[in-house]
Amino acid sequence: VSARRSGRDTVSFLSDYGTEDEFVGVVKSVLRQLARGAVVIDITHQVPPHDVRAGGLTLQRAAPFLVPGVVMAVVDPGVGTDRRAVAVEVERDPRLVFVGPDNGLLVPALDALGGRGRAVALADRRHPPGAGATFDGRDLFAPAAAKLCTGTDLEDLGPPIDPAGLVPGARPSPAPKGTGLATEVLWIDRFGNAQLAVGPEDAEHLGERVRLTLPGRQVLATRVATFAEIAPGQVGLVVDSWGMLAVALDRRSAADELGLAAGDEVVIDRSDADGGTSRQ
Amino acid sequence: VSARRSGRDTVSFLSDYGTEDEFVGVVKSVLRQLARGAVVIDITHQVPPHDVRAGGLTLQRAAPFLVPGVVMAVVDPGVGTDRRAVAVEVERDPRLVFVGPDNGLLVPALDALGGRGRAVALADRRHPPGAGATFDGRDLFAPAAAKLCTGTDLEDLGPPIDPAGLVPGARPSPAPKGTGLATEVLWIDRFGNAQLAVGPEDAEHLGERVRLTLPGRQVLATRVATFAEIAPGQVGLVVDSWGMLAVALDRRSAADELGLAAGDEVVIDRSDADGGTSRQ
Amino acid sequence: VSARRSGRDTVSFLSDYGTEDEFVGVVKSVLRQLARGAVVIDITHQVPPHDVRAGGLTLQRAAPFLVPGVVMAVVDPGVGTDRRAVAVEVERDPRLVFVGPDNGLLVPALDALGGRGRAVALADRRHPPGAGATFDGRDLFAPAAAKLCTGTDLEDLGPPIDPAGLVPGARPSPAPKGTGLATEVLWIDRFGNAQLAVGPEDAEHLGERVRLTLPGRQVLATRVATFAEIAPGQVGLVVDSWGMLAVALDRRSAADELGLAAGDEVVIDRSDADGGTSRQ
DSSP: OOTTTTOOEEEEEESSOSSSSSHHHHHHHHHHHHOOOOOOEEEEOOOOOTTTHHHHHHHHHHHHGSSSSSEEEEETTTTSSSSOEEEESSOOTTOOOOEEESSSSHHHHHHHTEEEEEEEEOOOOOOOOTTSOOEEEIIIIHHHHHHHHHOOOOGGGBBBBGGGHHHOOOOOOEEEEEEEEEEEEEEEETTEEESOOGGGGGGGOSEEEEEEEEETTEEEEEESSSSSGGTTEEEEEEEEETEEEEESSSOOOOOHTTOTTTTTTEEEEEOOOSSSSOBB | OOTTTTTEEEEEESSSSSSSHHHHHHHHHHHHHHTTTTTTEEEESSSSTTHHHHHHHHHHHGGGGOOEEEEEEEOTTTTTSOOOOEEEEEEEOOTTTEEEEESSSHHHHHHHHTTTEEEOOOOOOOOTTOEEEEEEEEIHHHHHHHHHHHHOOOSSOOBBGGGSSOOOOOOOOEETTTEEEEEEEEEEEEEEEEEEESGGGGGGGGGSEEEEEEETEEEEEEESGGGGGHHHHHHEEEEEETTTTEEEEESSSSHHHTTTTOOOOOEEETTTTSSSSBBO | OTTTTTTTOOEEEESSOOOSSSSHHHHHHHHHHHOTTEEEEEESSSOHHHHHOHHHHHHHGGGGGOOOEEEEOOOOOTSSSSEEEEEESSOTTOEEEEEEEEESSSSSHHHHHTEEEEEEEEOOOOOTTOSSSOOOOIIIIIIHHHHHHHTTTTSSSOOOOOOOGGGOOOOOOOEEETEEEEEEEEEOOOOOOOOEOOOGGGGGGGSSSEEETTOOOOOEEESSGGGSSOOOOOOOEEOOTTOOOOEESSSSSSHHHTTOOTTOEEEETTOOOSSSSBOO
């Protein structure tokens, strides 16, 4: 069966392998040998090593844009243990199948896409002669992804499992705090913008100008539509490309200048709320 | 219309998105969905954030080697403002079309290729539900590139504009200074070689051995054909792979050891010219 | 002749070019123009600049998984000198051809694959107008790789040479030292695991618990099958994905915490051997 016939001729690939070593190239070599016609799209390989939460959030952000096909995601500190390896269809569009470890990495994206369809535990690990049991991207996930590209049905990859039983992922959600809203930094992007775990509608009632309580400081921030609207010296709160609120400066790194990191708590409040001195 | 029929089945892609985040992967996912047969070649995604000058110089260096097709370049600090987004054909070879923001990023490469042909302002931005207006690579440039790959004519992408009116890019050129030549460092490559904004013929009259006045120091340098000809302790001036003069050491970083950075002024002069003490 | 007919439609590409500059993109553009149907797989481009030993070891690790086709490897401090540029078939599977400089980079992988078949010195360098002689990836190796993809026979690329006369690569092997075994760190991977130049069978007689003498310290280490078996505070000795012993911690960097770097000597000995104090 050709890759094209099955409707799965693309493998979207995310990992924490980095690109300094040959890991990614070796996985792609395996894919190329087992599913010659499949095209690989690198989502990113620079998830911080072993950071399942960051990998899951990255995959969730990419999810609405993923091509029908296989999504292979590997951030897998438990490789070699008895954590399950799984393949899970997207319920609304079974042409899209996620393959990876069952450790919370896949679920945020699956749920963002509307929920989990059929799921199986992967059964067939390859064993290159002499090699250790520490590289499932090469020995387990890529062979499974290749099979899905060449027309193998999901259920031929291993025994069915209950999709409701998958290990859940990080799902931070905002909580009321005084007159405001406590949330956290989900992600610092390359430009230093700090994405918050809150959408614009959740904070709408707090007004166009808000007070942000960050670790160690308070700042006033202004709701803007684009980075370029942020005046020098001003802190912006922008609806970012994923529909979340992000703390941003114009052409400078908000994370660096405000000392923000993923996981930090941020409280958004009315600009005239009680609660200490404000800067700016 | 197939990608192949239109003669545009390759998208050469340059950006400042980095590869830590999913930006590049998401743009490629959009391309794959809208122009299935197109192949993407990454020029680089590690242009320093918002550095239009560096991006434009990188694109100019790559220009003579680009495959006929679409060149999509995104270094775009003005995203979301009213800066124009454009598609511009290369006059001598209209199979080659540049797509990107009109901020000086595209013009150096276009002019290095012999000049600008037809140009249009891109009109159709996609709006993923709920998302902000900060990711034109995904929402505007990739869809336009995909259309060019699937056979849409340039003029169907938006209203024609005057190609002479595009924002010009950085074009540093050498200027006489005393008996010598003042120029600047265009680029430090991965190996620490410092490319100057001057070709070998411009400096030929200064001889095989020249004096370089760098920020904070003077050194003697010798014209050589290859890096390996540079003796230990010697500074070389090599004609690099783009036909420009570059300050180099053998197997060591000239930038690190001589304290050079992009944008620094360098004066090239005869080795016996007046002007202070010399090292080496 | 189509790329597919010749059985060489994949180019596996390793270099020290990095991805900050446009080098890799330019080489791929040349390949795409000269061998349209060939697919490029990046092994890695982040070999440390000019580090032939590291590049050769990386290529050797990837070797067993490489797709039949062309393997183009460029770590080439001698570019522009009279060092030979070569193409060498794998004796057991001539569909696999290595292309690169003859400086020790290719031989470890070739020998790991069972030995060298036919070999030629590459004869036809392209000379982009005005450009210097410092970019053989673009001007020599990519055109040769493209010819091999489009059906040119190896012997049409240049005069035959004796494959036994290729410059040998690094081949560190363990040596007895007292009751133990002296070896070295081959490679620190992204996760901080330190791969040693010794397989598990070589050290089997030393037992499940061994003493490691590292630069500046001694530690006790335990043989384990997976990273996750390593207890907090414990040092593990794991059979890694390439069948070599590696010094590892669970979810932390052994290299950082134990101060290990590529090339360091490590002595493995029985845990009760003489020789100083032990930690842990």
